[in-house]
Amino acid sequence: MNITKEQIDELNAVVKVAITKDDYQDKVDAILKDYRKQANIPGFRKGQVPLGLIKKQYGKAVLVDEVNKLIQDNLNKYLTEEKLDVLGNPLPKQQDNFDWDKENFDFEFELGLAPSFEVPLKTKKAITHYKIVADKKMIDEQVERIQRQYGKLVQKSEVGKKDELTGTFKNEEEGIDNKATLELDKVANKKALNALLGKKVGDTVVLNTKGLLKEEYLLAGVLGITSEKAKELTIEVEFTIEEINEREPAELNQELFDKLFGPDTVKSEKELKERIKEDSEKQFEQQSDQKLLNDVTEYFIENTKFELPSGFLTRWIQLTGEKPLTEEQASEEYAKSEKGLRYQLIEGKIINDNDIQIQFDELKEFAKGFIKSQMAQFGQLNPQEEELDNIATRVLSNQDEVKRLSEQLMSQKLISLYKEKVNLKTKEVTYENFVKEVYG
Template identity: 35%
Template sequence: MNISHEKVDAINAVIKVDLAPEDYNPQVDKEIKDQAKKAKLPGFRPGLVPAAHIRRTYGKSILLDTVNKIVNDKITAYIGENKLEVLGQPLPIEETATYNWDYKDNFQFKYEIGLAPEFVNPFTKEAEFTEYDIKADDETLESRIKNLRRSYGKMTNPEVSEEGDVLYATLKQDKEDGIEKTTSVRTDIIEDAKIKKSLVGLKQDDTVKIDIKKAFNAEDISRILGITPEEVEALDVTKFELTVKNINRLEESDLNQEFFNKLFAEGEVTEEAEFRTKVKEEVENLFKQNSDQRLRNDMYTFGMEKVDVAFPEEFLKRWLKATNPSISEEELNEGFADFLNNLKWTIIENRVVTENGLEVKYDEVINLAKERIYAQIKMYNINEEPSDEQLSQYAIQMLQDREQGNRLFEEAKALKVFEFLKEQIKINKEEIEYSAFEKLA
């Protein structure tokens, strides 16, 4: 057997595999004997089917499968041994040669491959980035406290409406035989300031006319009136009479011990100042994720700009068509630029991993899964504290799903590369308030 590759250019190559009868016949003979022992055919006792009969009946099929397996295995091994960084998978080159498939053929197979381009890692000490230490400004802090108080507040039915109330009301279209619907109307989502103001100070049975298309977007109108988007579009009269049936208000929870105990361990927080400090810490811990994401985005943009390389685009398009037979030419062209961008960053990450001997360990993937599960649990129940054993069990179950397991592995790899690259570059620290951080380009 002989296997070799020849470069067409820097990013395209051809792998050639030559097989002689002595390369494949031993495996063919073994496969025929194995099938003879397992075969259950009419006229023969189980396990006693002559190998010659299997060869006559199924020989060519076995030969074809065996040759394909040998070629695929050898190409995979060759790529690994020669450290070829291939893109996609090898694609067979159609040849005009014909074979007898009589166990005496000398086969030759050719495959085209796409090669990852060469480039210099741009992430060095000369590359400067800013890492933001984001602080909670007063507006952000008050907004978070307000949301927490509303989350643990209680529903009341005041006599007079205020901004932000939910009105249980009848909406009647201002025309004969028009739409009439009794429903809940959230005043906080009203887009027109004048209409929003007209719904403040109302009492039960008070009536006011509103232009529903000025007050709400199409999706909200569809939900409020119980009609389809097409019917919303076709409304010929948009003035509705709104009659208040009841006023609902979510009152904010008092800043008392009962409220503190719902958010934190019992007795951990006993006064408002401690509560505000805790909330500020929580918010700023969340902001660390924003800061990391910003730095990652900046590093991604930098890498994509600095690594200016060509890809074997024609090969990659043929490979995408081969692996996605149903894809249209239009779909392929529309998504190809994004595909190349993702491919470029993947190559950058993989090059960092291989050149620096980075390794993603199973424990790291498990710990990442546990973090994701913990965050999800806390999102729905802030007081629940799952044990480490429970989190481990959930994580193992999650990783048993191949798709989720692959996603978490790729995420763990990306985090490892990010942390490694942070050590290679120059990072300038900058303190900034959240309101200002949001305005950064």
């Protein structure tokens, strides 16, 4: 067998594979002899079918199969040995009137080659890296939320501004008949709020749903309907009050601190606020880092210029998809995927140039950290190391989970690299201003 490469241009090449009878005949003969031993053909005893008859029935199929295996194995080996960085897979060139009755065969394959380019990490333009801080207003609001969450309900005879009302919402036409709790500090409509103030158990108030609550999802909850139905819903509902409760805030004492963080971890209101600030800013850091990763990615895509073998890739999409595509459809698919392909190449270049690797031990530690944070959300703050180790082992036995966690860990490593190498400007903002600036 002989394999040669013809370079068309920097991004395209043709590989020619020449196969002679000596390359495949021994293997074909051995397979046909095995077929003969197993063949059951009427008129012949098992194992006594003439070899000529076996060749006539199966020879062409076995030949085609063995030649294709030879091509696949040796072409892949050639690409590896020659260190050819190809995009997609080799595409066989169409040969009219190909004759499988010949002894020697010639095949040609088109290659799309990855471009050569550099990615300077020291960007010309400074990219904003947000440092999100928890300001006094946010910390005080969080303290108030904690006090309300862990406070106790005190029954009242008359509705006040911060009370929680339990009652039934009704509208016969819309089929609404739902018992729910309405928190008055979530009511956005002043007219509705004024209508409720001063009412007593047993009173019924008519409320308009338009702009009733501060968040759209809350309306679906109190009316017992879907979010889709709650959207743009403008009707009047009758609300009959069955309970009036005031939530008396919990005291900021050691009992509450221990309930929140474990025994003697936090010992004062000042330490509570410091802990809230620290935990909040740790969570904000994840959002800030994701924003940084997105912005650096966009910068590299926009500013790293290289050509792609677009003609080859379009044909590859057209011929190798689940369904056959027209040339126009393939061109549209290529246009959709080009940006993603460019970043895959850029990211691969950055990873290779900076020798970023993921070892199994660090992936396992990363998985354990992820598991620990999930357990903390359900109140398990101090899991045993052995328990974490066992769960991580089970998680990493799933290849989909390995892929997902590896991608997350690689993103973390890239963020660390960008923080060190990319030209960044730090901007300190509150979370509220971060949301306004980033998401509008």
